[in-house]
Amino acid sequence: MQQVIQLTLSGIAIGSIYACLAVALVLIYKTTHHVNFAQGEMATFSAYVALFAVGLGLPLWLAAVVAVLFAFVSGMVIERVVIRRFHSASATTFVVACIALFIGINSLSGWIFGHDLKAFPSIFGAGTSSVVPFLSAHEVGSIVTVVVIAGLLYLFLSHTSLGLAMRATADNPVSARLSGVPVDWLLTLGWGIAAAVGAVAALLVAPIVFLDPNMMIGVLIYAFAAALLGGLDSPWGAIVGGILIGVIENLAGAYVVGNDMKLSLALLIIVAVLMLLPQGLLGRKTATRV
């Protein structure tokens, strides 16, 4: 029984990280109706930026802030320079552009920072947590982080006029434009926010698995499963989905499929959700009357 509790708690912790990346995917899906397959690689690059800043002598927390700010700005630059050209393109073209970004950024990470595994310290420190039994300080920190991100996102989207403008942009860009909302700018801002949230996920993953250019590939699959399970157009669904996937992965890995098959389980969940519950748990079935 104790093992089940322990696996569940650490599943919630790892699921919080999937939730972060899933939120990033959802934020972009809501405005572009496409999945950014390069989300994980963008995040990995930001983690390297954090490590580079630590190497320059910055304290770890400040390096993390620098990395998240870097992600925010580079996300906006990528939208302006690359993605903008594909807004009205077909889904296939958009996917190919994302794969190009994926390969390009992955190679850039390896070329600049090397392909070897690098140890990455946790900003929450090593060791076990003194507040929650069974969990490390890093795991507790991960859970707290996703709660804080969810809170900030809620405040931004529901209680600021910029957040409202972003929801309007996602809902009906032409009407938003006609109401004076600078839609192009909000799309850029959305990519910046998504990249920043993605970078947080990478900063949480790196201390667990070591930093290398391919670090986020597996995480992206879990995050994709999480986003689908929660409903691709709901940031709250992404968080619920992420935590569920983390727990399912841990428990099934220990008792059902074994650790080697955990990633296949994520793929299985993707297929099952698409077949049985395509709008996800919290996704919106748009109701319209005409």
Next chain:
Amino acid sequence: MSEMLLETRALGAGYGPVTVLRDIAVQIPKGQITALIGANGAGKTTLLRAISGLCATSGDILFDGSPITRLATNRIAARGIAHVPDGRGTLAGLSVEDNLLVGGYLQRRRAARAAGIERIYSHFPKLKQRRHQQAGTLSGGEQQMLAIGRALMQGPRLLMLDEPSFGLAPLIVRELFTIIADINRTEGLSILLVEQNVHQALSMSQRAILIEHGQVARSGPSAEFLGNDDIRRAYLGS
């Protein structure tokens, strides 16, 4: 000169290789309702889209004497042009109140937005009852009211309505046009109205513009249109 709120000169517009409008010269006077009439596909919707910067244009559009021709759509809205598009353009996933708040996006002060919303609710009490409801679940008439409310939230100097009566029951249409005429009369708001119901459009407007095959076929006081035999035969069925 200042009697004209909006003026187009040699305006052409279209989509990609397709030209819809050619050499359009129209004048929209201040404080009046101007009806834009014509057959399906004549280019009425495209003219509104051209003014809002939603399609490629050539020539000039002057709003209150200054050119707006190549401005971005949101900047044209900021100049004071509100456009209720065909199909209403409801932000279906947002609540009624959020729809109105989006309309007030250009209004920086929170108090002014709140006052604006109360003003809209006084024109359309039904919207107040449904303020927290998801806009996509409203009836067609309510969605049209919401679309007009959202446009009014901008505090516009020109309101462009693209077939507000489309798909609505006659009773609702009558209610809607009463409110539109009322807003024009009490607030002096200039309105450019595209309407399939030509008789309705001509009888509630002061001036009219007839578009045929992407060109202005005729423009002048609406009363003259109503009295003209050719117009009556072609568009009024009598």
